[in-house]
Amino acid sequence: MSKKYKGKTCVYCAQEPSTTADHVVAREFFLKQHRDNLPKVPACGECNSEKSRLEHYLTTILPFGGQHPDAQHNLQTMIPKRIHRNMKLREEVLQSMQSSRGTSIQIDPEKFESLFIYIAKGLAWYHWEILLNSDCTARVATISDAGIPLVNSLFDMKASNHIEMNLCQTFFYEGMQANAPLELTLWKMSMYNASFVSPIKGADGNQFGSQVIVLTGPSKYIQSRLPQIFKS
Template sequence: MNPTCYMCEKPATSREHAPPRCLFPKREHSLNGKDLRVNMITVPSCDEHNGDKSADDTYLMQILPMSIGLNDVAEHYFQSKVGQVLASNKRLVKSLDESAVPVMVHDIEKDQWAQAMAFKVDMDRLMSVLDMNARAIYFHHHGVKLAAKMSSVTNFSLLEGSPKLNDMVNRGMKMADDMLNDVGASRHGNNPDVFFYRIAREGNVELIEFTFYGTSKVLFTLIHDVRE
């Protein structure tokens, strides 16, 4: 019997990379010439939930490496590849330029403020592709499709004019990070300089934490049916 798609009940026609393959530098675009497109996570997918979202995957690739405080792998990838792809997208460049504003960013761990530039991006689009990847990772990790209610937050999206709310979100993510540390949640992923995930469940609450390029994090909170 052929497997069905990780997202729906249609027959799988291909393998979907989770997270998208384009986030991982090829050898010619990688720091120190290391090929990071090896031993990647894939899940069975139908055409609709694989090839039809390639433009959204590219958008994620263009936006993620612009976050603050990423590792050298991200910086090199942006300089050698991502920046060129971004520059060719005139509409996106214009949108980012027009929305750019100076902001003060608070590092809650060091309790330090630093000046940076913020851009308006399509967060609905970003979170849509990230949520699909959470479902893919869940399927990869557990071997079943995600049926729980899911919410998500990131540490790289700021709410304009809401420093207290931004701090509250980041503190919540820090608490979740500490909880995952306390239970000894393992890191999964063969290319952790680009991406790794951690996952843990207690009762009907499950956390999935994505980490991209060392510091950009997405936290997914799953609320399972109590009968599961």
């Protein structure tokens, strides 16, 4: 492993020294031929394994809601092996399917929320070297396409940085960093163009989501100015 990732501060807990390079968006979300140049960050062993646990679940379950051809390919090639090896996961997938309507899937809200917070923290460091320490907090909301105009108004804030990325046509994200405080970041993400039964209350009250919104910042700052979509 290169020096770039070792002996730094873990970007997820912002506390422990890093021992590994972590892919911010797990490689397993992408087809094998599309895994080059994915963002990596320094991480400690504990955060890395906790995040892997969430990724194992979500890389299996998210493709079921995917409209994207790679999600279909993923379902046909990689998922059956994963499910076959893991009985508990297989049950979770079956439950999600049974309780779903249409093409959407039901997802464990805690796991979903936790993974997207990890991803936002990873991207904040990867793009702007922002460490979100214990004074910071993160909020997650999911919205359907119909709710996008509401969210776009949030993206009107004065920003010192703004980024839009498309990882292998699979994972889209847009991020903003405020002028001050620097830890104030806002993210909009979507995976496989997947539509899922929103695990978290949506902005438009719609239970179907395809966009995940994450807000990070100093806890004190966020609590007093929390936009409506993050209130539940």
